Structures are given as C-alpha cells and as structure tokens.
Amino acid sequence: MDEIRSGISEVQCDVLVIGGGTAGPMAAIRARKKDPKANVILLEKANVKRSGAISMGMDGLNNTVIPGYATPEQYTKEITIANDGIVDQAAVYKYAQNCYDIIQELDRFGIRFQKNQNGDYDVKKVHHIGTYVLPMPNGETVKKALYRQLRRERVLISNRFMATRLLTGKDGRVAGAICVNTRSAEFLVIRAKAVILCMGAAGRLGLPTSGYLYGTYENAANSGDGYAMAYHAGAGLANLECYQINPLIKDYNGPACAYVAGPFGGYTANNEGRRFIECDYWSGQMMQEFYNELQSGKGPVFLKLNHLAPETVSEIERVLHVVERPTRGRFHANRGTDYKDEMIEMHISEIGFCSGHSASGVYVDENARTTLPGLYAAGDMASVPHNYMLGAFTNGAFAGEDAVDFVRQVDYADIDAEAIVKEQERVLAPTRREDGIPPNQIEYKTRRLVNDYLQPPKVTRKMQLAQRRFEEVRDDMNNAMYVRDSHELMRALEVQSILDCADMAAAASLYRTESRWGLYHNRVEYPGRDDENWFCHTILTKGPDGKPAHAKKPIAPYIIEIEEHERDAYYKQRIVASEAAE
C-alpha cells in the first residue's frame, strides 16, 4: 500500500457526487429515489462509513423548523438578521419549508431525535429570537443509518479516491472530474452530466495554537478541496470574507456546546462567573463579544455548568462525551477537570470557511445550482447560511433531485484530453523530484501565516503582507514540494487547496471595505457597516490572470420583510452592567 503506481482508467455516470459525509449521501440517495435508472457515483476521499464532519455522530439539529415551534417565515427572518441582511432568502426559505420532511425521513432511516412525553419532538430555544434546536441524544447512529440507505438505493460508492479538478466542456458546462487514488496514485477520470460537490468546510485553514496540524475544529480531512475545485473550474464563491470562527473548549477542538448545555441552564461566562452575552447561538456578533471579553480584564471565557445539579451535569456529559466528539471526556480526564467542580476554560477557534455556522461558500441558488451549468454544491461548502447538518441533508436532497432532472436534458459534455494530461502532470509533480520540501512544512507555514495575518480584527497592511508571503510559499509548493508515497501525495494535494483558500480569504477580505458579521469581518480601518456601498454579496471568481477577481451581486428582493427595528437584534447581545450584576 501507498507506493506510487502509474495508471489511468475512465468511467462515466449520470450524476457524480463528490464527498460522502452528510450532504453527499443524501444527494445520492435522493437522486436514485427520484430516478432509479440514473447512474449515480458517490466518490469519497476517505470511506463513506465514517467520513466527514459527522464521522462519529451529531448531538443535535441546530436549525429545525418544526410546526408548533417555528414557522419558515420566522426562521428566514432570524437567519437574515443573524447574517446582517446578506442573504438570498429564497434558499433559506425553501430549506425552512422542507427541512421538517427531511427530519421525518431521517427518523424513518432510524436516526432518533429527542421527544417529549407526548411523543412530539422536544425542541429547545438557543437562538436569539426563535426555537429551533432539536437534541439527538442517540446521534452516534447517523453514519450507520446513512450507509444502510446508500446500500439500499444501490448507489455506486468509490472510496479512497480524491477528486483534484473538475473537467469542463467547451461550452463551459461541467464534464466530470479527475480523481487520484489516495493509496496508489492511480488516476480515475469520471465523465458525468452533472457533478454535486459536497466536500465540506475549509477546516484546515488556520492553525490551532497547539501547533498540531490536525487539531482543527472541523474534521481535518476537510481541507477546502471543494472551494479550490469550484474556483479553478470558474464557479463563483460568495462572501468568503465572512469567516467561520467558533467558541471551543481551550485546546480541545470540540465545540463548547452551549447548544447542548444551554437548554439545561449552562452558559458562557467571564472570569467572574457572570454571563456577558444574552444568547449563546453562534454568530459573528456573538463571537465579537466573546473576543472582546477575552481581550478585557474579564477574560478568559468559560463554560459554566458548576451551578447545576450533579445529575444535570451528568446528563450533559453523557451527550458531550459520547456523541459527536467522544474524545472530549478523555481530554477532561487527563487534565482532571470536571464540569461539576469548576468552570471549563473556552477559547476561540482558528479561522475557516464553513456555511454550517457562517455564510460563505460556493455560490448556490435555492436548487443548489452553482454559477456553472451542471455543477451543484451542498453542505458546509455551499453558500446557504447557517446550514448545519440538517441544511446539508436538505440542500443535498435539493441538489440530487435537481441534478437528475438536469441530466435528462443533456448529453455528456466534451472532455479535453489535453486538460487531463496537464492535470496528471500537476498532481504528480511532487513525485517526480529527488528531493525537496515535505507537504507538512508547506502546510504549517501557510497556516501559520493565515493566523499571523488573516485572523480578525483584519488589518489591510497585514493582509497584503500575507498575500506576498503566500506567493513565496506557492512558488516553493509548485517547484520544490516533495513526496515519497501516495499518502503524502494526498497531503500535497490538500496543501494546494489550503493555499488556494488562504489566497481567497485574503483577497475577499480586502475587497469588502466595511465591517460586517461581527468578528468574522471586522476590518479595523473600516469600522461599522456601510450599507450604501456594501449591502450586497461579493462574488469571487478566478480572474483571467489566474488570481481572484471580485464582483458585487445584489441581494435578491426579500420574501420575508425585515422591519427596521428588527435589523440589529443580533447586535444587542451584550448584557448591560445593571442586569449582569444581579
């Protein structure tokens, strides 16, 4: 295993789904259900049994719209306000109207959700305004249940193949993808009439302060390959300056989980043990307050549970230490820290791209279509804001269903033999050298520069320095990176995605000369929102010079009106002194 072999084969299918985590399996399942004759391939860099952000499971649905608790109109309004208005509501509204059906489908798959004594879904309030969080105390069953459905629908699964570039036809339409086997370096060309990208967040962008490259919040396999592939194929990416930054347990890369602890009475506190934010729902505005508290004399920030009854804390621990990130219990045991006895130190994560908790990503409309004909995107890498797991499932379903309609109308786009040869050469370049720089060092350097220069608060001169240093690293990467086996080759390809994402993060952040989304796009020289010039999406594409190009895209007219007095609700997070003193 892992030796570098030469070889190339070609297959074709109607719909190629890349990424077998959350959105991908649902896209493939729904495509097959809608058209059982459609030939659907699900491609995965790891193994679909345990790949993606929910590898071990998930402890809750953060954004359900369940009749009796919330309406699609309320939800659309809340997400619009949480995102400072920069939302195409059609996609959010369609999600909100359909996600209840998806919950019921997941229930039928055997994934269990918390129900109350009447047998109704037991939805909790965590958001600033509405009630949307549905706990999944048995959420460790998610991947197994999905895998059963994939087998049932006879989706063709191809594990350990990493897609490196999309192929496009002469007419600009998607024509398929080039892939490389992560254990043999053999190539696979997949011709497809439609491609659905479900490749997760760009989670290996910033560097955790431990210096451990893989101690990231996101599954470390999510290296931003989907963003890079979409970019190089000519698709537009929206609002990449709206980073993802998360509150985590200090040094441990699991979420601090106010979503889990909040409904039980846990909360985020400062060093005096006091609440300083009204609402623990993750938003850029909340993260700004978190950052402010960290910087003040009242930092660091803690997760406070030690005021709760021991049985309540045990119940919270059962969820936190079993589902989603089960090594968390081990982390606390090592340090001798116990939620019952003391507050647990929290910190903020490195930066990344992820629409799961923020809003940036490959631009998609309400049918999960990107700007490139035949190319779809869903899940954490697509631009539907505050997607989370249920968004990945729901938008994945939209993508799968729309794609089977699309493939009925078209034939295969022409593929360019020359592009395939060129791509093989690009991929294999680090294997052709006798000596050079290993990918882990290129990666460490890139990500250290991301931390040094791109982390908010954002400063123009720092971001320009980053761009200069990234160019130097790119030069090394293109001309001196060296790998010894096919596993290292996979890492070398991931580093190229990481550097592409770093370049996009800097360019997008420099373009939007205002501050928005709280900490996510806090530009020190341009404090405050500038709605006159920047109440718009920013769309980043690959320019004719091969570097990021930018354009403004108007916000589609709202379906649900936002009243003037509602607009700034998410900026009213901080608890005022008299209230906090009680």
Add this chain to the structure above:
Amino acid sequence: MPLANTATTVPVVVDEGKCIADKGCTVCVDVCPLDVLRISELTGKAYMKYDECWYCMPCEADCPTGAVTVNIPYLLK
C-alpha cells in the same frame, strides 16, 4: 535538502495481543477519515503510520476486539 526522521508520540495505540489484523481484519484502517493507520508487514498488526490524527475515534469504536485506543495528542493534552 535531506529529510530527517523526528520522533513523535502518536495518539492511536493498538494492543497487539487483541488485534486480529493478521487474520485479515482491516476495520480500523478502513474507517479512519484521515487514513493514518496501516497493517505492519513486520508484525501483521495495525499501527498508526502517519501522525495526522483528528482523535475522532471510529477506529476504536468499530474495532471488533477492542484492541484500539485513541489518546489525546501530547501537544494539546
């Protein structure tokens, strides 16, 4: 530019007495999202070949004999 071998502690530990990789089991290798586990040609047992762990735990949870333990990497322990 020569490459050096630098010592590092790895998070995934395999109890070779319990591991049945020599009988053809590859479960831990198959389920790892980062693909960092391999079967040793020397011992026939699973081991962590690449220090690129997300400490997510499918290898431990899915091991049929309970041979695999995932520890927190030292750097952030």
